[in-house]
Amino acid sequence: MKISVIGCGYLGAVHAATLASMGHTVVGIDVDPAKVEQLARGAAPFHEPGLDELLRDGAATGRLTFSAGIAEARDAQLHFLCVGTPQDKTSDAADLSYLVSATRALLPHLAAGAVVVGKSTVPVGTVDMLRGILARRPDVLLGWNPEFLRQGTAVKDSLVPDRLVYGVEGGRAAAFNPSTGAPLGVTAALDAVYEPLLRAGIPRQVCSFATAELIKSAANAYLATKVSFINAVSELCDAAGADVAELSEAMGLDPRIGNRYLHAGLGFGGGCLPKDIRSLRAQAAGHGADSLADWMQLVDSVNVGQRQRTVELAAELCGGSVTDRTITVLGASFKPDTDDIRDSPALDVADRLAAAGAHVTVTDPKAVNNAWRRYPRLRFEATAARALEGAELVLLLTEWEEYRRLRPAVAGRTVRRRVVLDARNVLDPAAWQAEGWAVRGLGTSRPPAANVASGPSASMAIRR
Numbered sequence: 001m002k003i004s005v006i007g008c009g010y011l012g013a014v015h016a017a018t019l020a021s022m023g024h025t026v027v028g029i030d031v032d033p034a035k036v037e038q039l040a041r042g043a044a045p046f047h048e049p050g051l052d053e054l055l056r057d058g059a060a061t062g063r064l065t066f067s068a069g070i071a072e073a074r075d076a077q078l079h080f081l082c083v084g085t086p087q088d089k090t091s092d093a094a095d096l097s098y099l100v101s102a103t104r105a106l107l108p109h110l111a112a113g114a115v116v117v118g119k120s121t122v123p124v125g126t127v128d129m130l131r132g133i134l135a136r137r138p139d140v141l142l143g144w145n146p147e148f149l150r151q152g153t154a155v156k157d158s159l160v161p162d163r164l165v166y167g168v169e170g171g172r173a174a175a176f177n178p179s180t181g182a183p184l185g186v187t188a189a190l191d192a193v194y195e196p197l198l199r200a201g202i203p204r205q206v207c208s209f210a211t212a213e214l215i216k217s218a219a220n221a222y223l224a225t226k227v228s229f230i231n232a233v234s235e236l237c238d239a240a241g242a243d244v245a246e247l248s249e250a251m252g253l254d255p256r257i258g259n260r261y262l263h264a265g266l267g268f269g270g271g272c273l274p275k276d277i278r279s280l281r282a283q284a285a286g287h288g289a290d291s292l293a294d295w296m297q298l299v300d301s302v303n304v305g306q307r308q309r310t311v312e313l314a315a316e317l318c319g320g321s322v323t324d325r326t327i328t329v330l331g332a333s334f335k336p337d338t339d340d341i342r343d344s345p346a347l348d349v350a351d352r353l354a355a356a357g358a359h360v361t362v363t364d365p366k367a368v369n370n371a372w373r374r375y376p377r378l379r380f381e382a383t384a385a386r387a388l389e390g391a392e393l394v395l396l397l398t399e400w401e402e403y404r405r406l407r408p409a410v411a412g413r414t415v416r417r418r419v420v421l422d423a424r425n426v427l428d429p430a431a432w433q434a435e436g437w438a439v440r441g442l443g444t445s446r447p448p449a450a451n452v453a454s455g456p457s458a459s460m461a462i463r464r
Contacts, residue, residue: 004073012082020058092278143186152337167212234443244443269334323357331398332364346397363387
C-alpha cells in the first residue's frame with residue numbers, strides 16, 4: 001500500500017520506518033528540510049535504538065522516502081497524521097495548531113477515496129474539528145489510530161505492539177458488514193496496513209472516535225498515577241523509617257497490582273506523561289468530571305514535588321546548603337536510552353541546584369548536546385569520569401545502564417567527598433558503602449544529617 005506519514009518527529013519517523021519494514025511504500029512528510037535530509041540519509045535526528053537501521057533498510061529497498069513537500073503525498077491511499085500536539089503555552093490544554101495546519105495542507109492533495117488516520121495524542125472532540133476541515137471531501141474517510149510508543153523501545157513497540165486500536169465513525173457496530181462480518185471502510189484499510197501484525201496475533205480493538213481519542217491519555221494517566229503513588233508513599237517511608245524498595249517489591253508481587261511503574265524515585269518527565277495528564281485534567285474540567293481533574297492535579301503535584309524533595313535532600317547531604325558546593329549530576333535525558341530532555345527531572349533538579357548557588361556539572365551518554373544550549377548556568381561533560389572530578393556530592397538522576405554499573409572504587413578516585421544521592425534507587429548500597437561511600441535514596445530510611453555533613457569522606461557509610 002502507498003502510505004504517507006505527515007510529521008516526521010519522534011512518532012512519525014518511527015512509524016514511517018516500521019511501515020516500510022512491513023512492505024509498504026511510505027513517504028514521510030515534514031516541514032523541516034534539515035530533518036528530511038537527515039532522515040533520507042538513514043540517520044534519525046534523535047536517539048532511538050534500532051531506528052537508524054530501519055531507516056537505512058527502507059531507503060535501500062526504495063520503500064521509504066522523505067520530502068518537505070506535502071504534494072508528494074498525493075498518490076497515497078492512506079495518510080497518517082503524526083504531528084506534535086504539545087501542551088499549550090498558556091494552559092494545560094493540548095496545542096492542536098500543528099494538527100490543524102497539517103490537515104489543511106493535506107486537503108488539496110487527497111486522492112479520491114483516500115483514508116486519513118490520526119495517530120497523535122489528542123483531546124476528545126478533535127475528530128469533530130477535523131471533520132469540519134475535510135467536509136468538502138465527503139469521499140475521504142477519517143479514522144483514529146492512537147500510538148503507544150515508549151521512548152527507548154519505540155521500534156519494538158511498533159513491530160510487536162501490545163494492541164492496535166481503531167477509532168471509526170459509528171464505533172464497532174458500524175465497522176463490520178452485518179451479514180459477512182467483513183471489515184468496512186477505515187477498519188478494512190487499517191487491517192490491510194497492519195496485516196502482518198494481525199496475522200501474528202496482535203489484538204485489535206475497534207471503538208468510537210471519543211474512546212480512541214481518550215485511550216492514550218487515560219493509559220498514561222494511570223501509569224503516572226502509579227509512579228506518583230509510590231513516590232508519595234516513599235515520603236512516608238522516609239518519615240517512618242521504612243524502605244520503599246522493599247515495600248514496592250512486596251506490593252508488586254500482588255498480580256492485581258504488578259511491579260511495572262511501581263519504582264520510587266525522582267519521577268517522570270518527557271514529552272508524553274506530563275502533558276497528557278495535564279491535557280486529561282483540562283478535558284475533565286471542561287466536561288465537569290471534577291474528581292478526575294482533581295486527581296490529575298494531585299498526580300502532577302506529587303511528581304513535580306519529587307524534584308524539590310531531591311534538591312532539599314541534596315542540601316541536607318551538603319550540611320544544610322548547596323551554596324558553593326561542587327555537585328555532579330549523572331543524567332540529563334528524562335529517561336535512559338533517549339536523548340530527549342523535554343521536561344527532564346534531572347535537568348530541572350540540576351538547574352534548581354545551580355540557582356541555589358551550587359557549581360553543577362552534568363553528564364549524559366546521549367543528551368549533552370541537546371542540553372548545554374538550554375541550560376547556560378550548568379557545566380557539561382561528555383563522560384562520567386570527567387564529570388566526577390572534584391565532586392562533593394554525586395546525584396544519580398537518570399538511570400542509564402552505565403551509571404547503574406559504575407564501580408564505586410573507580411568513581412571514588414577523583415571525587416572530593418564520597419557521597420551519592422541515588423534518586424532513582426538503582427545502585428547497590430552495600431557495594432558502595434563497602435568502598436566508603438555514603439549512599440542515600442528516596443524513601444529508604446532517613447539517617448541523621450550530621451552523619452553525612454561532618455564525617456570524613458572515606459569513612460561515611462549510611463544505610464539507605
